[in-house]
Amino acid sequence: MxxxxxxxxxxxxxxxxxxxxxxxxxxxxxxxxxxxxxxxxxxxxxxxxxxxxxxxxxxxxxxxxxxxxxxxxxxxxxxxxxxxxxxxxxxxxFPRVHLDADVELTGQDVLRLVGAIEREGLLAAGPRRVQPTDGCAWTVRWYYGFWEQLPRVRTGLFGRGAFALSAEGQRRVSAQPTMLNDDLGVDEAFVDGEYRIVDQALVTVRPPRTLRDLVRRRVRVATGNAQATSLGVRTRGAVPLSDVGRTAARSPLLAAQLPVFIGVTLVARIGARRAVRAGDFTSWLRDESSRA
CATH class of the missing domain: 3.90.550.10 (Spore Coat Polysaccharide Biosynthesis Protein SpsA; Chain A)
Structure with missing residues (x-):
């Protein structure tokens, strides 16, 4: 139509x-x-x-x-x-905004992303992520409470469900190989100075409500990360342990959340091994609780 x-x-x-x-x-x-x-x-x-x-x-x-x-x-x-x-x-x-169907980005916030690209000559721009965890299991709240404070999570384009691209930015992203974690490919397509997170633009990303669905989502991410590494796209690697340690040391609450973050991360990596061994990089492992 x-x-x-x-x-x-x-x-x-x-x-x-x-x-x-x-x-x-x-x-x-x-x-x-x-x-x-x-x-x-x-x-x-x-x-x-x-x-x-x-x-x-x-x-x-x-x-x-x-x-x-x-x-x-x-x-x-x-x-x-x-x-x-x-x-x-x-x-x-152009500019072109890519938006996941299950996130919320207002028209005004799209204008803020587009304006940043046009005014600053950026290749890409992403909104600041807001994850409402009301109604989520405490383990989900604690996982994301820690994850959100990691430096790469705060500055990367991935995990937002929304980003804006200039024509050159789109050309660069389109040249990336097809991957399960498409937003990771977008993140890896740019270096500092070519993109930024626009704090005035907010995107609402609804997290899974249950621990089971959180693990499913993280298994998918871990599988996609392994695929991106095998394709030579993932150059920044996993979150450095030093970043994890420094984040945990910032407050008693973050220190308390650390075991949940590590536990979910390890379980997800173990769960991803079967898919990686089978070369299965298409199964989406979608969680439905965030769409309820």
């Missing part, structure tokens, strides 16, 4: 940025994501492309109803990488 869009605020003709949203069976959350994206901006400010890939639910119908000006594309293959490729081909507007 292709529709005409109204002009954005300020009289500038056409959309000022594009937003590509891959969505696989996201009927429960896609309306929330699209509503946030429309918040604070006039219709037509962005060219929005939702690529529903391999859906067995009514994600496409919900997306069309929630955002009548969006272009909703349906493909049979359940592949985020293919969905992103199709979405990129469907728009030529």
């Amino acid at each position: 292709v529709t005409e869009t109204a002009g954005p605020a300020g009289g500038r003709p056409g959309p000022i940025a594009s937003v590509v949203i891959p969505a696989h069976d996201e009927a429960a959350v896609i309306a929330r994501t699209l509503a946030a994206l429309a918040r604070g901006v006039r219709p037509g400010t962005f060219e929005v492309v939702v690529v529903c890939n391999g859906c067995s639910d009514d994600t496409a119908a919900v997306a069309r109803e929630s955002a009548p000006l969006a272009r909703v594309i349906e493909i049979a293959e359940p592949s985020k990488a293919r969905a992103v490729e199709v979405g990129n081909l469907a728009t030529s507007v």
